[in-house]
Amino acid sequence: MSAHVEETRDLCPAEHLDGLVVLTLNRPEARNALDVPLLQAFVAGLAAGIRAGAGVVLVRAEGSAFCAGADVRSDDGTASGHPGLRRRLIEESLDLLGGYPAAVVAVQGAAVGAGWAVAAAADIVLASPAASFRFPELPLGFPPPDSTVRRLEAAVGPARALRLLALGERFAADDLAGLGLVDVVPETSLDEKARETAARLAALPPELLRDLKAGLSAWKRTSLPNTLERQS
Template identity: 60%
Template sequence: MNAVTDETPLCLSETGGGVATVTLNRPDARNAMNIPLLQQLVAALKGAREQGVGVLLLKAEGPAFCAGADVRSDDGTAMGRPGLRRQLIEEACDLVEAFPASVAAVQGPAVGGGWALAAAAVVTLAAPGAMFRFPELRLGFLPPDQTVRRLRAAVGPAAAFRLLVADERFTGDDLARLGLVDVAGAADLGHRARHLAEQFAAAPSDLVQTLRTALTT
């Protein structure tokens, strides 16, 4: 892995074959979302949609998918008083959800906002070493509204409450039993995620959008 410097992009983006591949690239900090990473992430997602790309592949460099918000930088985020970091996390989740088709490849821990980001994708693939956790309430604020809504719709209010409130560590197998993720072998994760994104991109985009709307309204 190449050394990360101050000039290294914190979010990588490329488009090809109808798929926008967006990669969190702050592996030395477990891809924790500070303001610069989030700004680059939002810009990459907006740029792909402005180009008319309908399929997103979201992944991350390093052993962790995303450790959540980088709480070492105080930007005013707190219960009832969202700061810039919080606003950008919610904007990024909304942008991921806005793609007609999307795949998140989670190779390691996805915590807080990191899990929210993965959960915003239509399909989440998780490696055996993936771990999911929501510590938001312990930190004094609520998970993003979009995440609460999606989990409630997917697993019902009781299971969603436990996922969001208990501050437990859930494995990919745990979430697969709830229908929230598909588990893939660590060596196979990237290939499966890319293949699935390409399958989505091969389908007629207008029909994909129509079907997605029908499934979510």
């Protein structure tokens, strides 16, 4: 790919449909690793969808991997006078994802570190059988995003969340399906199923969808201790 194409390519193209925005991570030659330009495009796409009144966002990716995590070989903003910009943009993207009444993510390959954080921020994660998930941050000396810690703890409890986040292990889609974190979909129909699911959610009144999501979150917070108590 020529330098000219790299400079002018849309790193995160957006499709605006009825009540739905579809965002595509489009840096496949780097396995969609999150450098500052891709993150800026992603954040801009998420913010534009909210401004346009989209109730649902679908995040998908081009290439063999969903997202290889933060691109630690790229400038984190220091060269432009903004050290730590990459991590701040990751946190901003997770906050924006959580701001939608519903978020859907389609994972067709590896979702590593910040890539898994993006998936964990969604309400529905559809994954191909070849998808894999790994958090390498803690063994490398970096804390995972707070929102990811809270989300996984609420979903699977503190003990399982610790294993998912702390040991740097690779988990297959079937592993996470067993914990209720993803739904496994044949790779050939992953994109179609993700778009269909997102469109069905977008057809619902967004305010009712938001209320339902808030109610379910409150139920998780009150029921989780009882569930863990029964297991002990």
